[in-house]
Amino acid sequence: MMKAGTKSKQKNAFKSSVVELDGVYKSYGEAWTSDDVIDDISIEFPAGELTVIVGPSGCGKSTLVNLMAGFEIPDKGTVKVDGKPIQGPAKDRMVVFQETALIPWQTTLQNVTFGPKMRGDKKGASLDKEAKELLVKVGLGEFIHKYPLQLSGGMQRRAELARALINEPTVMIMDEPFRGLDAMSRSLMQEFFLELFEENRKTNIFVTSEIDEAIFLADNLVILSNKPTKVQKVIKIDLPRPRNYKMLTTTKAFKYKKEAMSLLHDEAMKSFAVLK
Amino acid sequence: MTTTVNPIAALFKQRTFKRGVIAILVFILIWHVGSQLDEWTGIDLLGIGLVPPPGDVFAAFLGVIPKPGYWMSWVSSFSRVLTGFFVAMLIGIPFGLLLAVNRYFRGIFFPPFEILRPIPPLAWVPASLIFWPTNEMSIAFVTFLGAFFTIVINVLGGARSIDISYLRAAQSMGASQLDLFWKIVLPGTLPSIFTGAAVGMGITWEVVLAAEMISGGGTQGGGGLGFFIWNSYMGGSLEQIVVGMISIGIAGYLCSSAIRKIGHVMMPWRRLF
Numbered sequence: 001m002m003k004a005g006t007k008s009k010q011k012n013a014f015k016s017s018v019v020e021l022d023g024v025y026k027s028y029g030e031a032w033t034s035d036d037v038i039d040d041i042s043i044e045f046p047a048g049e050l051t052v053i054v055g056p057s058g059c060g061k062s063t064l065v066n067l068m069a070g071f072e073i074p075d076k077g078t079v080k081v082d083g084k085p086i087q088g089p090a091k092d093r094m095v096v097f098q099e100t101a102l103i104p105w106q107t108t109l110q111n112v113t114f115g116p117k118m119r120g121d122k123k124g125a126s127l128d129k130e131a132k133e134l135l136v137k138v139g140l141g142e143f144i145h146k147y148p149l150q151l152s153g154g155m156q157r158r159a160e161l162a163r164a165l166i167n168e169p170t171v172m173i174m175d176e177p178f179r180g181l182d183a184m185s186r187s188l189m190q191e192f193f194l195e196l197f198e199e200n201r202k203t204n205i206f207v208t209s210e211i212d213e214a215i216f217l218a219d220n221l222v223i224l225s226n227k228p229t230k231v232q233k234v235i236k237i238d239l240p241r242p243r244n245y246k247m248l249t250t251t252k253a254f255k256y257k258k259e260a261m262s263l264l265h266d267e268a269m270k271s272f273a274v275l276k
Numbered sequence: 277m278t279t280t281v282n283p284i285a286a287l288f289k290q291r292t293f294k295r296g297v298i299a300i301l302v303f304i305l306i307w308h309v310g311s312q313l314d315e316w317t318g319i320d321l322l323g324i325g326l327v328p329p330p331g332d333v334f335a336a337f338l339g340v341i342p343k344p345g346y347w348m349s350w351v352s353s354f355s356r357v358l359t360g361f362f363v364a365m366l367i368g369i370p371f372g373l374l375l376a377v378n379r380y381f382r383g384i385f386f387p388p389f390e391i392l393r394p395i396p397p398l399a400w401v402p403a404s405l406i407f408w409p410t411n412e413m414s415i416a417f418v419t420f421l422g423a424f425f426t427i428v429i430n431v432l433g434g435a436r437s438i439d440i441s442y443l444r445a446a447q448s449m450g451a452s453q454l455d456l457f458w459k460i461v462l463p464g465t466l467p468s469i470f471t472g473a474a475v476g477m478g479i480t481w482e483v484v485l486a487a488e489m490i491s492g493g494g495t496q497g498g499g500g501l502g503f504f505i506w507n508s509y510m511g512g513s514l515e516q517i518v519v520g521m522i523s524i525g526i527a528g529y530l531c532s533s534a535i536r537k538i539g540h541v542m543m544p545w546r547r548l549f
Contacts, residue, residue: 069444069448070448071444071447071448088447089444089447089448090448090450091448091449091450093448094448094449095444095445095448097441097444097445098441099441101439101441101442101444101445103442103445103446103459103460104545105463105464105466105543105545106545114446114449114451114459115449115450118446118449118450118451118452118455118459119449119450147544147545148545149545163449167449167450
């Protein structure tokens with residue numbers, strides 16, 4: 001089921017990749033006091049699909065993101081993109097960070113053109129033109145010369161999406177990207193993000209702790225356990241695309257939510273009890 | 277807006293400027309009342325009666341303004357401050373950045389730095405008077421020390437507190453180590469560099485004055501404002517002491533507003549606060 005997207009995506013003009021975790025372990029600290037964060041995770045993120053990872057807070061979702069992005073190296077196991085083990089961070093896997101990671105001393109336009117300029121693969125007027133078009137697309141056409149701090153939270157997230165997309169990644173990794181937005185901007189961002197995804201169909205790994213958000217966005221819903229983190233269950237979310245908010249109130253969506261919630265609730269209770 | 281606006285009149289239209297002027301006038305008034313209290317009421321409030329009234333100080337100010345010796349004091353103090361300060365910036369910024377970005381460099385140089393740092397600059401005065409061939413050089417050296425440690429510690433702290441996601445984002449977009457330094461670390465440290473510069477500049481003035489007083493600051497007219505105050509003290513001119521003090525206040529203010537202005541121009545993204 002999860003491999004379904006791989007073949008049909010090859011003819012898509014937008015390239016996207018399969019990401020695989022193969023027996024990944026990660027712990028922090030010295031061997032004798034080690035705190036296992038990731039405990040033997042093997043999972044495949046199908047090309048061109050949106051896979052949402054949910055898990056109780058503090059379960060190591062961000063560690064998983066860092067491993068897939070290449071910011072950290074697993075103790076055991078490998079992370080592969082299209083079958084090849086990754087070598088550190090690269091432009092094929094763009095990360096949208098929890099809090100904004102727009103560079104504060106660069107204008108929106110400078111932020112968006114940063115990647116291509118650093119690599120020197122696109123330059124000058126044509127790069128600026130492409131960046132401006134992207135910014136117009138994410139609704140920031142009027143704000144290209146503003147600094148990130150002059151933008152609202154929702155605008156910052158959209159600028160960050162544009163900054164990631166200009167690098168033509170084959171995988172997008174989103175680490176609770178809409179956290180900290182108010183409810184209204186959050187749901188607007190979700191819809192906007194879905195439109196974008198449904199249009200370009202890049203492999204998307206989306207981490208969140210919000211179940212409604214997860215079900216609204218996902219093709220596949222990965223439910224993680226408490227620390228040490230394992231995959232508890234993968235639920236295929238079989239809601240039609242393009243999606244809209246009304247689908248969340250259907251019985252089908254509700255069934256998914258019920259299932260996810262009961263799995264998560266048990267895990268959350270465990271970590272809650274540990275805290276006490 | 278007309279094209280011929282008197283800039284001074286325009287200044288007075290600004291509320292903050294007006295407030296500032298009024299605050300200074302009120303301060304002078306309180307000073308005046310304090311200095312005259314003994315004469316008016318017979319109460320010597322904590323010996324405050326000894327303070328010369330602002331009018332006398334103003335007269336003394338007018339008295340020294342035409343004297344080239346007074347202005348020479350400005351020039352020599354300023355040149356010492358600026359020399360020490362610029363050398364401290366020139367060495368301190370790269371040194372602090374290296375401490376921040378290179379583990380080995382930090383391992384080697386941070387411990388001795390931390391042992392030298394708590395030594396007050398003035399404790400260096402006797403030693404540097406002996407080490408350096410001229411008085412001038414020893415004053416400049418002590419001034420340099422005053423700014424150096426502050427600048428380094430600010431640069432180090434600033435560079436180390438840059439959000440790691442900026443570095444990670446830049447790295448995954450293909451930035452090289454050199455790019456990371458020039459595009460992320462350096463601009464990210466600028467605010468701390470300016471904080472360090474502002475604090476360092478203040479210390480430089482403190483140090484230069486004290487060093488001038490201790491060393492006698494040379495002889496012919498090159499004594500600086502510290503020596504000017506010391507000389508006035510020796511000559512028993514209370515008014516001139518205060519003139520010297522106010523001159524330092526003005527000099528320090530000019531320096532720190534220059535640093536603020538430059539910071540304002542160099543960090544446009546921070547003008548939003």
